[in-house]
Amino acid sequence: MQIKKKLAIVTSHPIQYNAPLFRLLTERGIIDLKVFYTWGQTEQGFVYDPDFKQSFKWDIPLLEGYEKEFVENISKHPTAGSYKGIDNRDLIERIDRYNPDALLVFGWSFKSHLRVLRYYGGKRKIIFRGDSNLLDEIPGLSVKKILRAVFLTWIYRHVDVALYTGEANKKYYQKYGLKEQQLAYAAHAIENERFYDIDGRHEVAAAQWRNALGIGHEEKVFLFAGKLEPKKDPLLLLEAFQQLNEKNTRLIFVGNGVLEETLKQKAGSDKRILFLGFQNQQQMPVVYRLANVFVLPSKGPGETWGLSVNEALACDRAVLVSNKCGCATDIVGQEKNGFIFEAGNTASLLQGMKKVLYTKFDPAEIRAVVSKFRIQSIAEALEKEV
DSSP, rough: OOOEEEEEEEESSSOTTHHHHHHHHHHHOOEEEEEEEEEEGGGGGGEEETTTEEEEOSSSSSSSSSEEEEEOOOOOOOOOOGGGGGGSSSSSHHHHHHHSSSEEESOOOSHHHHHHHOOOOOOOOEEOOOOHHHHHHOOOHHHHHHHHHHHHHHHHHHHHHEEEOOOOHHHHHHHHHHHOOGGEEEOOBHHHHHHTTTTTHHHHHHHHHHTTTTTTOEEEEEEEEEESSSGGGGHHHHHHHHOOOOEEEEEEEOOOOTTTTHHHHHTOOOOOOEHHHHHHHOOOOHHHHOOEEEEEEOOOOOOOOHHHHHHHHHOEEEEETTTSSSSSHHHBBBTTTEEETTTTTHHHHHHHHHHHOOOOOOOOHHHHHTSBBHHHHHHHHHHHHH
């Protein structure tokens, strides 16, 4: 009987995009795995979001179906938002006790994660997962850019294989020293099945909700769902919508954030614009179906992918995505499932909104694109590398 290889996964805290992957790997049983959560304060499932200035808890199971342990985080200011926010005294000792054949490390920009890369580099196989890209990089040379390049090249010397999420991410890794043979494609994906609507109940619930909101059957709805923060640029969408001279159109904002009050003030008394606040995960398959078109107008910096686009497409909705979103060139097929527009450009977004209103999209084509972005493919790529 062949002994299964063991994989130690190092990541900060449970999130809705990774937990299904960990469960699937466990169910497939090709490798053994154990997840080490380094932000130990999240063991109860609550995460503090500095943008919302409050803690919240996802309403879907994130800790079931796989082996894991939470490692004590001794940082004085525990957070996943800074390098010093995750500092584990005995992480390496715990990993050593598990004695893995390989490690999968999510991100290097925490004190403990970088320590893991440095300690195990050359001793165990290091598989790395991150989704950084070069989309925000300003052309030209500077001392800061040269120093950053030297530092990142040093970081990635500790990595044996990087699982790249898409073309923008691949170019980033190549710039900082990883060779073609060190790159394995594992496209960013969501749990598509959770957003599919096999029995039609999500569409029914969305139709009832639209009716309760006073949205007519003939009205076309644009949707933004995410943090109302400068990086995602919801103000651009509001401005473009206010200039859109089309009858029977609505705009819905779902989420909270620092720009919420500004958006509401600029929307004024316009009854075409609705704010629905934060909606938890179980409700999202219905939320996307309130709309005809999902819009992600991010200007960055740091919109490394935009998994909400995957979610909207899995709900058979067309998308409008800015060119500063890491997913844009990988997942948006012009006229097949949506359009790409220039970030920060109201006229470009407005043109895209007009085009999408008068384009007839085939739900089968939309589904065909997103079905290629599967958690199963990430699992297969990972199993191959271990």
